Amino acid sequence: MKKIAAILCGALIATSAVCSATIPTNAIGIGRVTPGMTTSNLTSIYGQPTYRDGDEWSFRDFEVEIERGKVHEIETRSNALATPAGVRVGQDARVLTRAYGNADRMEVEGNEEEYEFYSHDYSRKIEFKVRNGIITKIICESQE
Secondary structure: OHHHHHHHHHHHHHHHHHHOOOEOHHHOOEOOEOOOOEHHHHHHHHOOOOEEEOOEEEOOOOEEEEEOOEEEEEEEOOOOOOOOOOOOOOOEOHHHHHHHOOOOEEEEEOOEEEEEEEEOOOOEEEEEEEEOOEEEEEEEEEOO
């Protein structure tokens, strides 16, 4: 009886480890931009934005949303920039599992899929939009 309980306990632990894809906080970003970085760090790396509308700034290959002087959200539809794990727009969605494990949340809306992965402390999120099996957009954001 104790052996069966131990086996069941081990199976539950193994299953729970597979179901949660939480990733390191520093694995969430696009190019050299990360949620929470200051606007001065951002502009020292990428220069001034090509377009600015209040707290929404556009750069050549990405857009950011600024809150309280820090990057809150980063978004790209360009394959010029990769995540720290090397994932880019235009790649097959199967790279997501290899790079991050199983998604913490997956949603299908019409012909678009949305894969979400959270940092281990849930302070950041990285999201991938997928259409016809190809990554079309990457979004990183601070949850704080």
